[in-house]
Amino acid sequence: MIKMEDIIRDGHPALREVAKEVSLPPSSEDKKILSDLLQYVTNSQNPEIAQKYGLRPGIGIAAPQINISKRMFAVHLxxxxxxxxxxALFNPKIVSHSVEKSFLTSGEGCLSVDRNVPGYVHRYSRVTVTGLDLEGSPVKLRLKGLAAIAVQHEIDHLNGIMFYDHINLKDPYNEPPGSIPLER
Structure with a gap:
């Protein structure tokens, strides 16, 4: 079971690396890691389990956040x-996206970032993502809203990008014309 002490924090060099593709078919070890990632986000949203193990609630986590530089992540929301x-996806890729952007009015957070980073993170409103599920079967997801934002946040982790890299430092609460604010 993944716990908070297994999650590396902002400043760790692994968070800035581009993760490697998972060899296919996925090994039993890679399946276990991906399953554990999904279990973490699921457990972290259960108040009793989260309190018992000191888990910070999260809706997504990527393998680089537990210092494993492989292209896999899990979201649960x-x-x-x-x-x-x-x-829970191996080798996810965004294959298409909307022109329209959206952002969370509350901003984004991250299990690897222990500080509040104010500002809007502009992301595509809709994305189509492909990858392989835990069994190694192909998956194609069409996502919008919070699900699209969460998946883009996790794919950024696979590319060594942190959410705050997207925040406009000169004008952190900039709202481009036509962008859609989302409440969380």
Whole structure:
């Protein structure tokens, strides 16, 4: 089980590396890591389990955050319409995206960042993502809203990009014309 002490923090060099593709078919070790990532986000949202193990709540986590430089992540969240989005993907890729941008009005946070970083992170409103699930079967997801934002945040981790890299330092609360604010 992944715990907070397993999650590396901002400033660790592994968070700035481009993660390597997972060899296919995925090994049992890689499947276990990906399963553990999904278990972390699921457990972290359960108040009893989170309190018992001192887990910080999160909706996504990528392998580089536990110092494993491989292209895999998990997200587990409920969107504004009450739909559950629970995905664990090997070698995810954004294959298409909207021109339209959106952002969370509360800003973004990260399990690897222990400080509050104020500002809006502008991301694509809609994305289509491909990858392989825990069994190694191909998956194609069309996502919007919070699910699209979460997946883009995790794919950034696979590319050595932190969420605050997207914040305009001169005008952190800039709202480009036509961008959609999302409440969390």
């Amino acid at each position: 409920e969107d504004g319409q009450g739909n559950l989005h629970s995905y």
